[in-house]
Amino acid sequence: MRHDHLITSKQLSRTDIETVLDRAAEIDADRAAVADRHAGTLLGLLFYEPSTRTKMSFETAMKRLGGDIVDMGAVESSSVTKGETLADTVRVIEGYADALVLRHPKQGAATMASEFVDVPLLNAGDGAGHHPTQTLLDLYTIRENAGLDDLTIGIMGDLKYGRTVHSLSYALSNFDTRQHFISPESLQLPREVVYDLHQAQDGTQIREHDSLEEILPSLDVLYVTRIQRERFPDENEYQQVAGEYQIDPETLEDAADDLTVMHPLPRVDEIDPAIDDTDYAAYFEQAHNGVPVRMALLDLLLSDARGEDDE
Amino acid sequence: MRHDHLITSKQLSRTDIETVLDRAAEIDADRAAVADRHAGTLLGLLFYEPSTRTKMSFETAMKRLGGDIVDMGAVESSSVTKGETLADTVRVIEGYADALVLRHPKQGAATMASEFVDVPLLNAGDGAGHHPTQTLLDLYTIRENAGLDDLTIGIMGDLKYGRTVHSLSYALSNFDTRQHFISPESLQLPREVVYDLHQAQDGTQIREHDSLEEILPSLDVLYVTRIQRERFPDENEYQQVAGEYQIDPETLEDAADDLTVMHPLPRVDEIDPAIDDTDYAAYFEQAHNGVPVRMALLDLLLSDARGEDDE
Amino acid sequence: MRHDHLITSKQLSRTDIETVLDRAAEIDADRAAVADRHAGTLLGLLFYEPSTRTKMSFETAMKRLGGDIVDMGAVESSSVTKGETLADTVRVIEGYADALVLRHPKQGAATMASEFVDVPLLNAGDGAGHHPTQTLLDLYTIRENAGLDDLTIGIMGDLKYGRTVHSLSYALSNFDTRQHFISPESLQLPREVVYDLHQAQDGTQIREHDSLEEILPSLDVLYVTRIQRERFPDENEYQQVAGEYQIDPETLEDAADDLTVMHPLPRVDEIDPAIDDTDYAAYFEQAHNGVPVRMALLDLLLSDARGEDDE
Numbered sequence: 001m002r003h004d005h006l007i008t009s010k011q012l013s014r015t016d017i018e019t020v021l022d023r024a025a026e027i028d029a030d031r032a033a034v035a036d037r038h039a040g041t042l043l044g045l046l047f048y049e050p051s052t053r054t055k056m057s058f059e060t061a062m063k064r065l066g067g068d069i070v071d072m073g074a075v076e077s078s079s080v081t082k083g084e085t086l087a088d089t090v091r092v093i094e095g096y097a098d099a100l101v102l103r104h105p106k107q108g109a110a111t112m113a114s115e116f117v118d119v120p121l122l123n124a125g126d127g128a129g130h131h132p133t134q135t136l137l138d139l140y141t142i143r144e145n146a147g148l149d150d151l152t153i154g155i156m157g158d159l160k161y162g163r164t165v166h167s168l169s170y171a172l173s174n175f176d177t178r179q180h181f182i183s184p185e186s187l188q189l190p191r192e193v194v195y196d197l198h199q200a201q202d203g204t205q206i207r208e209h210d211s212l213e214e215i216l217p218s219l220d221v222l223y224v225t226r227i228q229r230e231r232f233p234d235e236n237e238y239q240q241v242a243g244e245y246q247i248d249p250e251t252l253e254d255a256a257d258d259l260t261v262m263h264p265l266p267r268v269d270e271i272d273p274a275i276d277d278t279d280y281a282a283y284f285e286q287a288h289n290g291v292p293v294r295m296a297l298l299d300l301l302l303s304d305a306r307g308e309d310d311e
Numbered sequence: 312m313r314h315d316h317l318i319t320s321k322q323l324s325r326t327d328i329e330t331v332l333d334r335a336a337e338i339d340a341d342r343a344a345v346a347d348r349h350a351g352t353l354l355g356l357l358f359y360e361p362s363t364r365t366k367m368s369f370e371t372a373m374k375r376l377g378g379d380i381v382d383m384g385a386v387e388s389s390s391v392t393k394g395e396t397l398a399d400t401v402r403v404i405e406g407y408a409d410a411l412v413l414r415h416p417k418q419g420a421a422t423m424a425s426e427f428v429d430v431p432l433l434n435a436g437d438g439a440g441h442h443p444t445q446t447l448l449d450l451y452t453i454r455e456n457a458g459l460d461d462l463t464i465g466i467m468g469d470l471k472y473g474r475t476v477h478s479l480s481y482a483l484s485n486f487d488t489r490q491h492f493i494s495p496e497s498l499q500l501p502r503e504v505v506y507d508l509h510q511a512q513d514g515t516q517i518r519e520h521d522s523l524e525e526i527l528p529s530l531d532v533l534y535v536t537r538i539q540r541e542r543f544p545d546e547n548e549y550q551q552v553a554g555e556y557q558i559d560p561e562t563l564e565d566a567a568d569d570l571t572v573m574h575p576l577p578r579v580d581e582i583d584p585a586i587d588d589t590d591y592a593a594y595f596e597q598a599h600n601g602v603p604v605r606m607a608l609l610d611l612l613l614s615d616a617r618g619e620d621d622e
Numbered sequence: 623m624r625h626d627h628l629i630t631s632k633q634l635s636r637t638d639i640e641t642v643l644d645r646a647a648e649i650d651a652d653r654a655a656v657a658d659r660h661a662g663t664l665l666g667l668l669f670y671e672p673s674t675r676t677k678m679s680f681e682t683a684m685k686r687l688g689g690d691i692v693d694m695g696a697v698e699s700s701s702v703t704k705g706e707t708l709a710d711t712v713r714v715i716e717g718y719a720d721a722l723v724l725r726h727p728k729q730g731a732a733t734m735a736s737e738f739v740d741v742p743l744l745n746a747g748d749g750a751g752h753h754p755t756q757t758l759l760d761l762y763t764i765r766e767n768a769g770l771d772d773l774t775i776g777i778m779g780d781l782k783y784g785r786t787v788h789s790l791s792y793a794l795s796n797f798d799t800r801q802h803f804i805s806p807e808s809l810q811l812p813r814e815v816v817y818d819l820h821q822a823q824d825g826t827q828i829r830e831h832d833s834l835e836e837i838l839p840s841l842d843v844l845y846v847t848r849i850q851r852e853r854f855p856d857e858n859e860y861q862q863v864a865g866e867y868q869i870d871p872e873t874l875e876d877a878a879d880d881l882t883v884m885h886p887l888p889r890v891d892e893i894d895p896a897i898d899d900t901d902y903a904a905y906f907e908q909a910h911n912g913v914p915v916r917m918a919l920l921d922l923l924l925s926d927a928r929g930e931d932d933e
Contacts, residue, residue, distance in 0.1 A: 035351050040657050042682060042685060044678075050387070052384075052395075053403055055384075056383065056407050057407060060353060060381050060407040063379050063381070064351075064353070068379070068685050068690070070682050071678075072678065073674075073696075074384075074385070074696070076672070082888045084887070084888035088887065088889065089888075091906050092906065092909045092910075093674075095906065095909055095910030095912075096678050096679060096681075096682040096910075096913060265395070265399065265403060266393045266394065266400075267395070268393075268395075284403065287406055288403075288405075291406065291407060346662050363694055363711070363714070363715075367692050367693075367694065367715065367718050368718060371664060371692050374664060374690050375662075385695075385696070576710065577704045577706035577711075578706070578710065579704075595714065595717065598714045598717055599714075599717030602717065602718060
């Protein structure tokens with residue numbers, strides 16, 4: 001990888017993605033080998049929005065590489081309350097850390113911030129924008145369970161607002177994939193995303209559906225996302241729609257035996273807990289994969305920043 | 312110790328307790344010997360309720376063993392606000408850490424959570440339920456100051472709602488102890504706790520009092536707890552009751568010279584600061600003992616989890 | 623340095639200051655040499671008020687020396703909400719850490735707290751009181767950019783309420799300095815501070831101005847502080863006053879080419895971002911200097927506490 005910053009999954013070529021996933025697999029197979037690899041390195045965490053798993057998994061990744069973190073803490077107890085700009089904050093914290101992780105509610109925040117700092121900056125989500133490390137751990141999970149080429153994937157739920165889904169779809173278009181999008185009409189993929197996917201060089205195949213039933217048997221992977229109550233003005237409409245896009249053992253009766261069910265978590269009631277102990281369930285594994293994937297990314301960026309070979 | 316999880320002090324036999332306390336004494340005598348013993352180990356902290364000393368002392372314990380922590384942070388800035396269940400949260404965080412510490416406002420939460428994870432889980436307090444590591448550091452402090460056998464202890468204050476008191480009493484019933492309970496009538500020990508203590512195999516002796524005066528001279532240890540204002544509908548009644556269960560130099564005039572005064576802290580005005588510099592006071596020592604005791608526990612559980620001998 | 627605690631910059635002699643700054647320069651020149659120097663050391667952080675840069679830079683400093691921190695966390699999630707006194711809290715946390723850092727809203731808090739603990743305590747700001755580590759990093763930045771002797775410095779903005787300014791002025795009076803104070807009349811330096819500065823043994827020269835214009839050309843350093851909106855009952859008056867004490871490229875037309883512009887940050891609009899990329903700007907460097915200066919301080923205090931030579 002030859003990037004100073006990781007802002008969007010769009011910047012990642014197929015080769016970039018494979019470099020990260022290969023390194024993650026290496027690390028996952030022998031974590032002890034890298035346990036001191038970045039001793040003395042400090043990762044600065046700037047989370048302007050709540051996050052459990054992204055933040056903890058970055059923290060875990062850095063510590064599993066022998067490094068440590070310095071955390072800005074919650075926005076309410078920071079200088080942000082005194083009116084400091086993001087540009088100033090990142091320039092100050094850059095002086096403490098060897099790399100930065102930024103989550104911010106405003107789209108474009110990571111791009112803007114990256115222009116002010118010399119250390120590598122990783123975007124951990126910028127509003128409706130991008131969340132590339134989520135995409136990479138999704139890709140890693142898909143590759144481990146079903147492979148990334150000749151893949152048939154269903155992506156279901158809120159496809160309109162979900163940045164996770166958009167990032168994943170763009171990244172999958174680097175591979176030989178058939179992508180089926182399943183959602184209520186009001187939560188369909190934005191037209192510009194559909195357009196972009198059709199333009200993607202490797203010609204991934206795209207189809208949209210309003211029901212899972214017809215394409216379920218053909219799927220290798222079913223990626224479920226949450227439909228948020230607050231998207232619906234009417235509670236009854238929400239109840240009706242949400243109910244149709246929930247997964248339980250009955251729903252999966254026609255699925256292939258080796259179907260992999262994924263979810264970026266947290267879930268509310270999109271997936272029945274009865275699925276958790278079946279072979280279908282890969283969503284906790286998926287969350288756990290955040291660690292080796294972020295270890296791989298940090299390792300590549302930090303080694304790069306020090307002028308080392310990428311190995 | 313042969314337990315995967317530590318949920319309640321009731322699960323601890325006299326041998327278990329002695330194993331932990333012996334290991335704590337060993338560690339306390341030579342901390343340098345274990346300074347790198349668990350290098351690379353990550354302890355996951357899940358505190359759903361505020362805590363200063365319990366959380367910091369677990370963190371200190373893990374770091375004094377060469378390990379580190381990953382902290383879920385405050386509930387307000389976590390996925391809990393998105394409606395995630397405790398079962399899902401612990402299963403995700405299990406992927407980051409080698410052991411978990413859980414504090415939760417609901418009784419039974421630790422038991423439930425432990426059923427979903429494979430790594431050792433330590434209960435750091437579950438509502439009105441249990442708080443076994445507090446009990447172990449109390450026992451350690453008692454043993455260091457007065458010994459655990461042939462012990463006469465007074466336990467005073469709010470005996471009705473105090474989980475600390477109930478856990479301690481159960482654990483002490485493994486030893487040859489005379490337990491005196493001193494409280495206003497409205498805050499007496501719950502009848503089922505009294506019943507359980509009478510049933511305890513080693514036949515610890517139990518007596519209840521409404522005043523300290525008569526039994527003070529016979530005590531080796533006086534364990535004071537806070538009487539909470541909010542238990543009383545009437546402010547005047549609170550003032551009157553609370554005043555009778557406060558300790559100052561005058562109160563202790565008839566105490567044995569080697570009396571040990573303990574308190575789980577934080578105190579408000581149950582113990583006059585004039586006691587702090589006397590030989591009676593053991594409450595800061597007690598708080599500090601949280602470190603070697605939790606180091607011992609973590610060491611035993613983590614060594615056990617790795618299949619090592621207990622040493 | 624032969625101090626157990628660092629409470630105020632007033633306690634620091636010229637020799638003390640030079641010892642810290644020299645050690646900071648040594649460390650800054652070769653950080654790798656101290657990367658494991660305090661391995662196993664834990665620094666306790668007690669921040670009763672929000673802080674980004676002070677807290678993170680103490681954390682960074684300790685970690686860059688090979689140590690780690692234990693953080694009390696936000697006051698809302700601590701035992702402070704249960705009514706615990708500061709004296710009790712520091713005595714408990716003393717049992718976890720090898721040194722303590724305290725920020726507290728009440729003037730005098732650090733002095734009081736230091737009387738209850740045996741480990742070194744560093745004041746990281748006590749209300750309108752002192753903030754000596756800020757002063758040391760300011761002095762370090764001045765020395766690196768302009769030298770501390772034969773210095774002409776302008777200090778501008780809110781001189782009435784700014785503890786940063788008072789501490790810096792006292793410390794500078796140990797050196798051969800000409801100090802110019804520029805502020806609106808309502809935010810002038812308190813008379814007792816002026817009196818103290820006139821009494822200072824080394825006879826630093828003091829002058830007060832209501833405009834920057836006349837003395838700008840003579841300045842080696844211009845130290846800008848924020849004028850807070852809430853000091854003014856009338857919004858119009860604030861706008862007028864604040865506007866006169868803002869720095870932009872036009873303001874600096876008559877400045878010396880080697881003028882150094884400093885600011886303790888966070889800034890709001892006291893310094894135009896157009897200055898950021900000029901050679902005048904030293905405020906981000908100043909923030910970054912918090913790390914080597916605090917590393918030096920911790921190194922000196924911890925080595926001292928262990929009975930080592932100061933090197």
